[in-house]
Amino acid sequence: MPPIKKVVLAYSGGLDTSVILKWLQVERGCEVVTFTADLGQGEELEPAREKARAMGLPDASIFIEDLREEFVRDFVFPMMRANARYEGDYLLGTSIARPLISKRLVEIAREVGADAIAHGATGKGNDQVRFELSAYALAPDIRIVAPWREWDLTSRTALIDWAENHQIQVPRDKRGESPFSTDANLLHTSSEGKVLEDPWDEVPSYVYSRTVDPEDAPDTAETITVDFVSGDGVALNGEAMSPATLLAALNELGRRHGIGRLDLVENRFVGMKSRGMYETPGGTIYAAAHRGIEQLTLDRGAAHLKDELMPRYAELVYNGFWFSPEREMLQAAIDHSQAKVEGTVRLRLYKGHVQVTGRRSPQSLYSERHVTFEDDAGAYDQQDAEGFIKLNALRLRLLARRDRA
Secondary structure, three states, rough: OOOEEEEEEEEOHHHHHHHHHHHHOOOOEEEEEEEEOOOOOOOOOOHHHHHHHHHHOHHHHHEEOOOOHHHHHHHHHHHHOOOOOOOEEEEEOOOOHHHHEEEEEEHHHHHOOOOOOOOOOOOOOOOHHHHHHHHHHHHHOOOEEEEEHHHOOOOOOOOHHHHHOOOOOHHHHOOOOOOOOEEOOOEEEEEEEEOOOOOOOOOOOHOOOOOOOOOOOOOOEEEEEEEEOOOOEEEOOEOOHHHHHHHHHHHHHHHHHOOEEEEEEEEOOOOOOEEEEEEEEHHHHHHHHHHHHHHHHHHHHHHHHHHHHHHHHHOOOOOOOOOOOHHHHHHHHHHHHOOOEEEEEEEEEEEEEEEEEEOOOOOOOOOHOOOOOOOOOOOOOOHHHHHHHHHHHHHHHHHHHHHHH
């Protein structure tokens, strides 16, 4: 294939992607364009611009974009409509960010006439799969450079030595062996590696960055309400908010009350098990609230079918198939179920826990007249239950008679 001339790099401004930027210039002879996404990771992004400039990039080749609203509106909220949890626990905070980053990498590549994109994911992890599956789904002829699968910089020391030999500034805190690595966005922060690799060892307290220790959280519970329309959150405590603003506000509540910590050993798509620590404060509250409003508004058949579809949906997101036809098919079914998921949920936040304490909806299917233990005025004929039970018991009785013979 012809050599790559121009590449768009997913660039954080950190040591790894700064080395990749210079490596693309020096070893591959590429013109480099950088893309840095603000997904609510809480870091100042202008230093990334300055670092890219320091390596010779003109301002026209440096893209820094605020994608927080698009991230929550078009990726997090649709996933939350499905109540998606990978392997029953993980709220998919890293997984759901990758398709948006890939989408913008491809779009920018088209805008600037680049023939390739590049990322800093390693050859052992899931992110390489997520970035590349998304990119190929959107641009089947795009070429992808993954330096961690190509170069011989196989240790932290080798990476730092290469950086210093090519006049890349290495911060003092990067010179030692990193105790763990992190990834953050508006939905969560994930930490893995080094001090977390032994699944028997308890997560050190200094790893947590997004939540207070539940033991140190306020001794008084806090009660909040979240309003939903068509399955999406629209207000907190009666105040209308945009998707990103709502999630950010829930993050602060979750942080204060120590909500959303998860110590997980998961099965990576590439085949190995890994241990990570996730903090998803606002997402944990939001997920509980969404489930609470669905309890009132979803028909039993629709609700149970959603629960059956959820593990498949979550696995598709985790494995990087956001732009696949099967995920889109599942999304269409899920979104159809959300048309009347509307109302208000009341929640109690206390020392690491979130509890639904009330829900109400103009679309409620809950009938006090039918469930009351008092006189229901003929709403429900209890004698109907006898035939219902006998019909459901028929096959069990036939089995029992046969097996006793």
